[in-house]
Amino acid sequence: MANVLIVSLGESPIVVTSMVKALQEGKGISLNKVIVLYPKEHPFIEEGAALVDIHCLCSDVEEVGLDFEDVNTWESCLVFLQTLYGYLEAFKSETVYLSLSGGRKSMSALMYLPAPFYENIKGVYHILDKYEGTDKSNFHSLEELLDEYELDDPELEEIMNPSLGSLNLIEIPFEHFADADELRKAMGQKKEQLEGEPLGIAEISLKKKNRMSSDAAEFWTSVFQKKAIPGRYEIRLSANAKRQFERPNINRLNFSRYFDKLKNSGWANKKAGKGEQGGKHTTFKGKDKTEFHVAKMITAQRVVWYLNQDEVVFAELGVEEGGQYHRVDGNVILNENYFKKKSAADYHPEYGVGDLMPSGEAILIAAVGESPMVVTQAYALLEHSDNMKITKVAVIFPKQNGVIETGIQILENVFETRDVKVVRYGIDRKDVDSKDACEIFLRRMIQGVNELKGEYPESDIRMLLSGGRKGMTALSFLAAQRSHITRIYHTLITDPELEKMIKNECSIEALNQLNSVRKRAEKMFLESYPKESFELVNIPMIPLQMKAEAKTMRKEGKI
Numbered sequence: 001m002a003n004v005l006i007v008s009l010g011e012s013p014i015v016v017t018s019m020v021k022a023l024q025e026g027k028g029i030s031l032n033k034v035i036v037l038y039p040k041e042h043p044f045i046e047e048g049a050a051l052v053d054i055h056c057l058c059s060d061v062e063e064v065g066l067d068f069e070d071v072n073t074w075e076s077c078l079v080f081l082q083t084l085y086g087y088l089e090a091f092k093s094e095t096v097y098l099s100l101s102g103g104r105k106s107m108s109a110l111m112y113l114p115a116p117f118y119e120n121i122k123g124v125y126h127i128l129d130k131y132e133g134t135d136k137s138n139f140h141s142l143e144e145l146l147d148e149y150e151l152d153d154p155e156l157e158e159i160m161n162p163s164l165g166s167l168n169l170i171e172i173p174f175e176h177f178a179d180a181d182e183l184r185k186a187m188g189q190k191k192e193q194l195e196g197e198p199l200g201i202a203e204i205s206l207k208k209k210n211r212m213s214s215d216a217a218e219f220w221t222s223v224f225q226k227k228a229i230p231g232r233y234e235i236r237l238s239a240n241a242k243r244q245f246e247r248p249n250i251n252r253l254n255f256s257r258y259f260d261k262l263k264n265s266g267w268a269n270k271k272a273g274k275g276e277q278g279g280k281h282t283t284f285k286g287k288d289k290t291e292f293h294v295a296k297m298i299t300a301q302r303v304v305w306y307l308n309q310d311e312v313v314f315a316e317l318g319v320e321e322g323g324q325y326h327r328v329d330g331n332v333i334l335n336e337n338y339f340k341k342k343s344a345a346d347y348h349p350e351y352g353v354g355d356l357m358p359s360g361e362a363i364l365i366a367a368v369g370e371s372p373m374v375v376t377q378a379y380a381l382l383e384h385s386d387n388m389k390i391t392k393v394a395v396i397f398p399k400q401n402g403v404i405e406t407g408i409q410i411l412e413n414v415f416e417t418r419d420v421k422v423v424r425y426g427i428d429r430k431d432v433d434s435k436d437a438c439e440i441f442l443r444r445m446i447q448g449v450n451e452l453k454g455e456y457p458e459s460d461i462r463m464l465l466s467g468g469r470k471g472m473t474a475l476s477f478l479a480a481q482r483s484h485i486t487r488i489y490h491t492l493i494t495d496p497e498l499e500k501m502i503k504n505e506c507s508i509e510a511l512n513q514l515n516s517v518r519k520r521a522e523k524m525f526l527e528s529y530p531k532e533s534f535e536l537v538n539i540p541m542i543p544l545q546m547k548a549e550a551k552t553m554r555k556e557g558k559i
Helices: 013-026 045-055 074-090 105-112 142-148 180-188 201-206 214-224 239-245 252-262 265-271 336-340 373-385 402-416 435-455 470-483 496-505 508-513 517-524 547-555
Strands: 003-008 033-039 061-066 095-099 121-129 167-171 234-237 282-285 291-296 301-308 311-321 324-327 361-367 389-398 421-427 460-464 487-493 534-540
Touching: 003 013, 003 074, 003 105, 013 033, 013 045, 013 095, 013 121, 013 142, 013 167, 033 045, 033 074, 045 061, 045 142, 061 074, 074 105, 074 214, 074 487, 074 534, 095 105, 105 470, 105 487, 121 470, 167 435, 180 214, 214 534, 234 239, 239 311, 252 265, 252 301, 282 336, 291 311, 361 373, 361 435, 361 470, 373 389, 373 402, 373 460, 373 487, 373 517, 373 534, 389 402, 389 435, 402 421, 402 508, 402 517, 421 435, 435 460, 435 470, 460 470, 470 487, 487 496, 508 517
Parallel strands: 003 033, 003 095, 033 061, 095 121, 234 311, 361 389, 361 460, 389 421, 460 487
Antiparallel strands: 121 167, 282 291, 291 301, 301 311, 311 324, 487 534
């Protein structure tokens, strides 16, 4: 079997060649092939790929250019994952290693996601420069290298391959799904291809109580079948529906979960009778041919909605009694005769989900490094779009790092202006820079999750992937898997110039120099920046058993 390394390339090609050297000379892994994924529309990035090809210690380097400038939109994230999946499939008979280093943090987060699906992935690694931030630093930027050297300059051979003693290779823990092959097959093949196949473990798991959400199934099916993820509908409400939604004794959490489902245009279209499975609700036609769909909820409560271009508009809230639908705020019967007199104009979409009373309380958990603003950014985006009041933010961080400690204090101060409590979970380390530190960090994060679940059982737990260093991102994902947290998020800034501005204005040093908490809060909660330049990506989690967990349960006779 050949040994294949898959790595992403960002602003420093030396990170890629250093990873190859550390694996080959430090770990004794003889690499037969290196696959480099990079955004080919990024300035000068192809020269960076050429530098890797020329100076890499592995003779077989395949450069794979992706058709975007950065992984900073939902669409580019999907392209990256689909490309990665294609190579994982091509080399599923070989031994594969993944590098979290090299590309932007978004690439690192995405690189880790498919690892549980492939048992031939034998290692996930991150690499650090021991001299980072000093005049001896190794990982020079591509711009610096191109300014000083020609691509084939002999001096670059040593620069592109720093000494092992100056590098810190970190093995990131991960686990395979107990039913990885079956799960991948079930989602990678179209429905007609599975007909006649025996029901596999994965398909059985999907029918169990903890089956994956429709979002997770849609997401991973889109990755494995290399198709576009269905668009996202915006959820809007009429003035009537908003007033009804905020009445006492309304199960707002139940409705909020239904809002989440209808954001998925594929799911909504099927429920409306536009998909291959046909309609799933009672439908009444209005006088302008608008189709009003009456959705059955888990309880007797019902909701009436219609499609308006790229929006789902909620018109009425009702309750079923004696086989009839009644409005929740009176004895009006919601039937065919009622809606014959109604049109979309009677239910103008005036409000968004963010305008509603919160449907419940949530706790946001985040690893924190030297960019605390990522945490407040996620908070602001969640509060705006998810109809959930975040009451606490739990932070996991290396508490021996003075810079990060300052960042935590800044977070505490600005969150106090929002009446949000910051819960600290520190580890006795300066950085997460070793396998041992990774294990300690992971245990502390899981311990924190368990404590929060025990103390606040009614609160919804959300996890942020993009708060800390690249290694912390992967550990956060693994902690979510082990803790069965299904709502995890990654934040993106879609405007490159704005991202540079924020990096300067919202560094810990810059924030610390501001002379008022109010000014810090304005920047950190996005009040000083255009919200449309930020994107909150929901990474759907599959809450299935991990391989080690399944082995333990079999031993105990539980499965």
